[in-house]
Amino acid sequence: DIQMTQSPSFVSASVGDRVIITCRASQDISSWLAWYQQRPGKAPKLLISGASTLQVGVPSRFSGSGFGTEFTLTISSLQPEDSSTYYCQPTNGFPPYTFGPGTKLLIK
Amino acid sequence: DVQLVESGGDLVRPGGSLRLSCEASGFVFSSYAMNWVRQAPGKGLEWVAVINDSADRTYYADSVKGRFTISRDNSKKTLYLQMNNLRAEDTAVYYCTKARAFAWLPIFDLWGQGALVTVSS
Numbered sequence: 001d002i003q004m005t006q007s008p009s010f011v012s013a014s015v016g017d018r019v020i021i022t023c024r025a026s027q028d029i030s031s032w033l034a035w036y037q038q039r040p041g042k043a044p045k046l047l048i049s050g051a052s053t054l055q056v057g058v059p060s061r062f063s064g065s066g067f068g069t070e071f072t073l074t075i076s077s078l079q080p081e082d083s084s085t086y087y088c089q090p091t092n093g094f095p096p097y098t099f100g101p102g103t104k105l106l107i108k
Numbered sequence: 109d110v111q112l113v114e115s116g117g118d119l120v121r122p123g124g125s126l127r128l129s130c131e132a133s134g135f136v137f138s139s140y141a142m143n144w145v146r147q148a149p150g151k152g153l154e155w156v157a158v159i160n161d162s163a164d165r166t167y168y169a170d171s172v173k174g175r176f177t178i179s180r181d182n183s184k185k186t187l188y189l190q191m192n193n194l195r196a197e198d199t200a201v202y203y204c205t206k207a208r209a210f211a212w213l214p215i216f217d218l219w220g221q222g223a224l225v226t227v228s229s
Contacts, residue, residue, distance in 0.1 A: 034215050036153075043203055043219040044145075044153065055217070087153055089214065095167035097143075097155040097214040 002026055002090045004100035012106045013078055021073045021103045023088035028068050032092035035064055035073045037084045038102075048073070049091065075105075083107040110134030110218060112187075112204045117223030124194050128223050130187040130204030135218075138162075138182035141207040143216065144189050146200035156202070157189065161210040172198075194227045201225075 003026035013019050023033065031051040036044040046055050048064040051071055061076045075082055088100040116128040130142070144156040157168045157178040166178050177190040187204055202225055206218035 036216075038153075043222055044216070045219070046215065046217045049208075049215050049217075089216075091213065091215050094212050095155070095158050095214075096169050097158070099153040099155065102152045 001096055002029060002093070002098055004088055004090060004098060006086075006088060006100040006103050008103060009101065010104045010106070012108055014108045015078055015080060017078045019075045019078060019105060021075075021086055021088075021105075023066075023071045023073070023100050025069045025071075025090055029090045029092050031067055032090055033064075033066065033071050034089045034091050036087045036089065036099075037082075038087065039081075039084045044087065047086075078107060080107050112206065112218055112220035114202065114204050114220040114223035117202065117225050119226045119228065120194055121229055122195060122227055124227070125190070125192045126194065126225060127191070128189040128202055128204075128225070130189075130220055132185045132187070132206070135206070137180075137185040139210060141209065141211050141213070142178075142180060142187045143205045143207060143214070144178060144187075145203045145205050145216070145219075146198075147203070147222075148197070148200045151200075154200075155214070158207070158212075158214070159187070160212075165211070191225070194225075196227050199225060199227045 033051045035048040038044040052064045143158045159178045179188045201222040204220040205216040208215040
């Protein structure tokens with residue numbers, strides 16, 4: 001099974017700041033990576049697939065990059081509604097599927 | 109509207125059983141694999157099970173194998189999760205999720221609102 005790590009596990013930032021979240025895979029997954037946003041008390045929402053493809057309706061301040069084993073989610077110019085937990089997920093291969101442990105983002 | 113609506117969450121005793129349902133609308137249900145993902149209180153996301161579009165292949169997380177059964181009725185546009193021999197550690201919000209393809213591509217592009225299952229005596 002592919003194991004994922006995320007850093008940091010918690011980040012606090014202000015409106016207008018830029019935040020970078022890193023996700024690392026235990027083996028090469030090419031560009032097979034998705035990012036999800038989960039607001040408090042809500043279901044997760046798909047933000048990015050294919051490591052860098054923004055889903056329809058996702059604000060352009062979100063961007064993803066990376067290849068192989070190291071990936072980043074960047075949120076430029078933070079907004080209050082970005083306060084959420086962000087999960088990465090490898091999207092290649094057969095089950096079982098895994099998720100990263102999550103990064104909690106708090107807007108000051 | 110494109111949506112998934114779960115039902116069936118409840119409080120159940122250890123060793124008991126429960127069946128969750130997830131009704132789909134707004135897309136061609138029979139064309140996509142479907143999954144259950146759960147989230148224990150204060151914890152991260154844990155994938156539980158997947159069923160392909162034609163319902164002839166299923167896979168499970170080791171933590172639920174032999175106790176949970178995923179199934180679907182494409183004529184009713186409904187996904188199910190039968191949970192038997194429930195344990196305290198199965199306490200979680202269970203999400204029904206739509207995969208982007210008919211089989212093994214775990215990009216979950218649509219999620220239900222979640223159903224809370226509490227296992228406690």
